[in-house]
Amino acid sequence: xxxxxxxxxxxxxxxxxxxxxxxxxxxxxxxxxxxxxxxxxxxxxxxxxxxxxxxxxxxxxxxxxxxxxxxxxxxxxxxxxxxxxxxxxxxxxxxxxxxxxxxxxxxxxxxxxxxxxxxxxxxxxxxxxxxxxxxxxxxxxxxxxxxxxxxxxxxxxxxxxxxxxxxxxxxxxxxxxxxxxxxxxxxxxxxxxxxxxxxxxxxxxxxxxxxxxxxxxxxxxxxxxxxxxxxxxxxxxxxxxxxxxxxxxxxxxxxxxxxxxxxxxxxxxxxxxxxxxxxxxxxxxxxxxxxxxxxxxxxxxxxxxxxxxxxxxxxxxxxxxxxxxxxxxxxxxxxxxxxx
Amino acid sequence: xxxxxxxxxxxxxxxxxxxxxxxxxxxxxxxxxxxxxxxxxxxxxxxxxxxxxxxxxxxxxxxxxxxxxxxxxxxxxxxxxxxxxxxxxxxxxxxxxxxxxxxxxxxxxxxxxxxxxxxxxxxxxxxxxxxxxxxxxxxxxxxxxxxxxxxxxxxxxxxxxxxxxxxxxxxxxxxxxxxxxxxxxxxxxxxxxxxxxxxxxxxxxx
Numbered sequence: 001x002x003x004x005x006x007x008x009x010x011x012x013x014x015x016x017x018x019x020x021x022x023x024x025x026x027x028x029x030x031x032x033x034x035x036x037x038x039x040x041x042x043x044x045x046x047x048x049x050x051x052x053x054x055x056x057x058x059x060x061x062x063x064x065x066x067x068x069x070x071x072x073x074x075x076x077x078x079x080x081x082x083x084x085x086x087x088x089x090x091x092x093x094x095x096x097x098x099x100x101x102x103x104x105x106x107x108x109x110x111x112x113x114x115x116x117x118x119x120x121x122x123x124x125x126x127x128x129x130x131x132x133x134x135x136x137x138x139x140x141x142x143x144x145x146x147x148x149x150x151x152x153x154x155x156x157x158x159x160x161x162x163x164x165x166x167x168x169x170x171x172x173x174x175x176x177x178x179x180x181x182x183x184x185x186x187x188x189x190x191x192x193x194x195x196x197x198x199x200x201x202x203x204x205x206x207x208x209x210x211x212x213x214x215x216x217x218x219x220x221x222x223x224x225x226x227x228x229x230x231x232x233x234x235x236x237x238x239x240x241x242x243x244x245x246x247x248x249x250x251x252x253x254x255x256x257x258x259x260x261x262x263x264x265x266x267x268x269x270x271x272x273x274x275x276x277x278x279x280x281x282x283x284x285x286x287x288x289x290x291x292x293x294x295x296x297x298x299x300x301x302x303x304x305x306x307x308x309x310x311x312x313x314x315x316x317x318x319x320x321x322x323x324x325x326x327x328x329x330x331x332x333x334x335x336x337x338x339x340x
Numbered sequence: 341x342x343x344x345x346x347x348x349x350x351x352x353x354x355x356x357x358x359x360x361x362x363x364x365x366x367x368x369x370x371x372x373x374x375x376x377x378x379x380x381x382x383x384x385x386x387x388x389x390x391x392x393x394x395x396x397x398x399x400x401x402x403x404x405x406x407x408x409x410x411x412x413x414x415x416x417x418x419x420x421x422x423x424x425x426x427x428x429x430x431x432x433x434x435x436x437x438x439x440x441x442x443x444x445x446x447x448x449x450x451x452x453x454x455x456x457x458x459x460x461x462x463x464x465x466x467x468x469x470x471x472x473x474x475x476x477x478x479x480x481x482x483x484x485x486x487x488x489x490x491x492x493x494x495x496x497x498x499x500x501x502x503x504x505x506x507x508x509x510x511x512x513x514x515x516x517x518x519x520x521x522x523x524x525x526x527x528x529x530x531x532x533x534x535x536x537x538x539x540x541x542x543x544x545x546x
Contacts, residue, residue, distance in 0.1 A: 052438040052463045061440060113405070113478060163409055165481055168440055169463050198465055202436040206370065207467060267363070271467035 001117065003029045005077070006037065006107040007084035011122070013095040020089035022104070026081055029107075037107050040148055041119055044157045048171035049244075049275045050198035051156070051189055056168070065090070065194040066158075066167050073108045073116040074162045080108070091122065094192045101125040103146035117159040118167070122188070124152040151175050154188040169198055177275060178242045185242055197242075197275050204276020208235070208245055209286035211265040215258070222319050224258055232287055233304065236280065246273045292321055297335075341406075347392045349407055349477070357385035359470040361414045364483065367468050368416060371436050377425045379490055383416035407478045411461055415484040419493050423533045426458050429487050437462035440482055453522035455496055458487040491525040491532075 009024030027033065056063040068090075071083035088104045095102070102122045109117040123146040130140040147153065154174045160166020172195070174188040189195050199207070216228045231252035235243075245266050253259040266272045290307050292300040300321060302311040312322040365383040372378055386394075391413065395406045403409045418429055434442065441461035447454045461482050473479065488496065502518075504510040 050466045054438070056440055058439070058442040161405060161408075163405065165409055165411065168481055169438070196438060198438055198463060199467055200436055200438065200465070202371070202432075203367075203465060203467060210370075267467040268469060268471055270469060274466050 001109045001111055003034045004108045004110050008105045009088035011088055011092045011102045011104045013097050013099045014092035015096040020092035022088040022092050043173045044155050044171050047173040051172045051195040052169035052198045054196040069118050069158050070167050072106055073118040091192055114161050115159055120156045122154050123148055124150050180240050199274045199276040201277040201279040205279040205282045211262050214265050215262045222316050241277055242275050243278050244273050244275050343392050346395055350391050351388050353476045356470050356476050357413055361385045363468040377421040379419040381418050386413050411482045412484040413480045418487045419490055422536055423529050426487050430458050453519045456492045460485045489529050491529045495522050495525040
């Protein structure tokens with residue numbers, strides 16, 4: 001992987017000001033800077049989530065950020081520079097006075113087979129103290145530094161060739177992406193990049209529902225079933241908009257063994273840690289009933305809202321169910337059980 | 341373009357493509373399980389022979405890097421009963437996958453009859469990728485889906501076997517017969533949709 005070009009801009013929050021306040025340009029790619037960029041890219045691999053550009057033109061595949069990324073990575077130097085500045089201005093317009101000044105960095109690499117890779121980062125500004133010891137000790141306050149370790153930093157990667165399929169999707173890391181405050185959670189991936197999580201809300205919600213159902217069916221003990229049931233209720237009630245299967249298991253399943261068994265039910269390894277927006281209405285339509293089969297063949301289908309209230313469970317090994325209620329409808333039906 | 345090298349590379353990835361198509365099929369069947377009026381859902385991985393044929397099509401080939409550029413290496417199809425079901429099905433698919441392209445294919449002229457289908461291109465989402473997908477060199481990032489009615493499918497499906505496309509020597513009479521068949525399929529779709537609307541008690545605007 002060879003670093004071809006790099007750009008950097010200071011970005012002042014400019015959502016309410018015109019024009020966007022950015023300053024910078026092409027950075028000579030010296031060895032130490034290239035090394036810093038390589039190290040800064042590690043979270044993309046370790047913590048990055050799959051994303052894809054949202055709302056590409058259904059015929060031309062044009063998308064404002066995709067187009068700029070392609071130009072930055074593939075075009076002649078003058079157009080790449082213009083594209084880098086346009087991205088920096090877009091970032092400035094996406095931020096308001098609640099954010100600090102940031103350093104926006106874009107780096108383009110060439111890979112095998114004519115593929116170009118683009119890394120984007122934003123590093124928040126910090127203040128630091130420089131101390132000079134000696135005869136006349138001095139402290140200097142440095143205000144023009146940007147933290148490469150801050151938890152507020154963000155990054156993204158896209159790659160491809162100059163064709164219809166390049167730069168359609170990529171990876172992003174953002175440690176605030178799971179925040180409850182939607183504007184904060186959406187800032188990097190949705191607002192700035194114009195992208196969405198590649199596991200859609202529909203798909204992700206279905207994954208967690210399927211895993212919960214399967215884990216429940218395979219659980220041997222009432223205690224485990226209760227733990228999974230409580231986790232389901234907690235997820236439905238949670239205000240957090242964005243989850244991964246792993247973050248759900250870590251948050252709501254105290255039992256380490258049960259947690260792992262749930263994660264083992266994921267469609268594949270990548271889907272365990274990939275973020276998705278939880279669709280609560282969809283989750284409630286997929287899992288809203290607990291079904292009990294009693295010793296003598298009686299089936300009790302209990303909406304979640306009734307379990308623990310009108311439907312009472314007791315015992316652990318030999319569980320008992322108690323229910324009394326008014327009959328509002330009766331049907332004659334064929335049993336679903338097979339004979340013999 | 342070295343077609344033999346392409347064939348070799350494609351055959352290497354074919355097992356992963358087949359697994360991807362199976363996983364996508366299961367995923368879409370789960371998504372559309374409770375949706376009425378669906379006749380069939382199926383996916384396929386393009387056979388190596390057909391992939392190489394596609395690479396070789398046209399003078400100078402349209403693809404510089406076919407292993408990543410050709411987007412129907414895995415493709416799926418949903419067949420529905422009624423015209424109204426197409427939009428509803430496409431809407432569900434677009435919620436479930438990230439859409440790259442979404443186009444209703446119809447004849448260009450108002451007085452022509454031919455191929456009709458709804459075509460979508462989606463990015464391959466993480467949850468359907470086989471465990472060894474990372475071993476595929478220069479992989480596709482997208483897959484194709486088509487949504488059609490049974491009548492649209494009945495007209496479209498034999499087209500490949502007729503082998504007339506792009507052949508300027510195809511007799512005019514044959515082309516008119518095919519246009520008539522397409523018009524009949526179009527008419528049947530609209531008639532059955534009108535019947536459904538009437539039976540449901542609404543006005544027919546077809």
